[in-house]
Amino acid sequence: MHLARFPRHHFAHLPTPLEPMKRLSEHLGGPNIWIKRDDCTGLAGGGNKTRKLEFLMADAVERGADTVITQGATQSNHARQTAAIATKLGLGCHILLEDRTGMEDADYNYNGNVMLDQLFGAPLTKFPAGTDMNAAMEQMAEELGESGKNPYIIPGGGSNEIGALGYVNCALELLTQANDRSLRIDEVIHATGSAGTQAGLVTGLAASNSRIPVLGIGVRAPQDAQESNVFKLCERTADFMGIPGSVKREDVRANCNYVGKGYGFPAAGTIEAIELFANLEGILLDPVYSGKGAAGMIDLIRQGHYSKHQNIVFLHTGGAQALFGYRTAFDFPSYD
Numbered sequence: 001m002h003l004a005r006f007p008r009h010h011f012a013h014l015p016t017p018l019e020p021m022k023r024l025s026e027h028l029g030g031p032n033i034w035i036k037r038d039d040c041t042g043l044a045g046g047g048n049k050t051r052k053l054e055f056l057m058a059d060a061v062e063r064g065a066d067t068v069i070t071q072g073a074t075q076s077n078h079a080r081q082t083a084a085i086a087t088k089l090g091l092g093c094h095i096l097l098e099d100r101t102g103m104e105d106a107d108y109n110y111n112g113n114v115m116l117d118q119l120f121g122a123p124l125t126k127f128p129a130g131t132d133m134n135a136a137m138e139q140m141a142e143e144l145g146e147s148g149k150n151p152y153i154i155p156g157g158g159s160n161e162i163g164a165l166g167y168v169n170c171a172l173e174l175l176t177q178a179n180d181r182s183l184r185i186d187e188v189i190h191a192t193g194s195a196g197t198q199a200g201l202v203t204g205l206a207a208s209n210s211r212i213p214v215l216g217i218g219v220r221a222p223q224d225a226q227e228s229n230v231f232k233l234c235e236r237t238a239d240f241m242g243i244p245g246s247v248k249r250e251d252v253r254a255n256c257n258y259v260g261k262g263y264g265f266p267a268a269g270t271i272e273a274i275e276l277f278a279n280l281e282g283i284l285l286d287p288v289y290s291g292k293g294a295a296g297m298i299d300l301i302r303q304g305h306y307s308k309h310q311n312i313v314f315l316h317t318g319g320a321q322a323l324f325g326y327r328t329a330f331d332f333p334s335y336d
């Protein structure tokens with residue numbers, strides 16, 4: 001496996017730290033919980049999309065693109081990171097936002113990631129929930145093409161076989177860090193959505209024969225659909241890398257019991273997880289992804305899923321910028 005064969009622009013701050021969370025581990029009575037800080041990838045607040053964009057943006061530049069188009073939900077972290085790196089590379093960036101939640105709160109619609117998209121100068125277009133966003137991106141690409149631009153479409157979440165290479169690389173990085181400190185990892189847990197993060201990690205960990213299991217905590221789709229999306233992308237990624245068949249279907253595991261009311265709606269457990277991480281570790285999670293991932297991990301620990309002496313790694317995929325779009329999800333006292 002030699003990732004240097006693929007075009008890549010280096011702008012992420014790597015390696016991201018791998019740190020113990022002693023107080024959270026004590027509070028929950030074990031296992032030893034470690035955190036891989038992909039919220040610290042360095043691009044405009046960081047997050048998991050930055051690793052994918054290193055490969056996607058290099059591909060766009062190599063194809064002579066002058067503009068990128070991408071899509072996501074209103075508080076998309078992927079949109080923010082794409083808009084940021086587009087400015088640095090001197091590319092235009094059009095963002096299509098799908099109003100998946102229908103929330104009318106002004107903070108949700110204009111603060112957090114949306115405010116940052118606008119700060120980076122990316123034109124935003126809003127679409128109703130259920131729009132075929134891929135078709136909408138194709139149509140915009142056609143229009144931009146007719147006006148003389150050379151647009152490049154980045155799929156939602158940066159999740160295709162090119163973007164997934166960023167998480168193949170993360171798997172190698174994590175293995176090196178664990179080997180260097182003799183940390184035996186029993187499981188990696190993270191929030192899974194558009195599938196690129198999990199597909200890249202699973203492919204990298206399988207291709208290196210690490211035998212480290214990965215558990216994705218779903219934020220949207222039911223388990224069957226989520227696992228099959230991730231597995232399909234594992235297969236495409238492995239083919240793309242020239243190592244077909246390296247991932248088995250049983251390597252892909254998702255638990256989708258923590259979605260709550262739906263994508264973008266924090267459940268009670270999500271809020272509890274955000275508050276626990278904040279109050280015990282000083283770490284910011286988000287209400288859409290990492291808060292749900294952490295809620296799943298915490299609940300599995302409470303159910304006795306792990307023994308005291310095991311080591312698990314929570315991959316923090318970022319997203320705290322969305323907190324500012326969700327002020328009303330928290331019940332803080334007034335102070336005047």
Ligand SMILES: *Cc1c(COP(=O)(O)O)cnc(C)c1O
Pocket residue numbers: 047048049076077078157159191192193194195196197198286289290317318319320
């Ligand atoms: C996009 C995102 C995820 C999910 O990653 P996928 O590769 O889309 O599965 C998790 N956490 C955060 C904060 C994200 O922005």
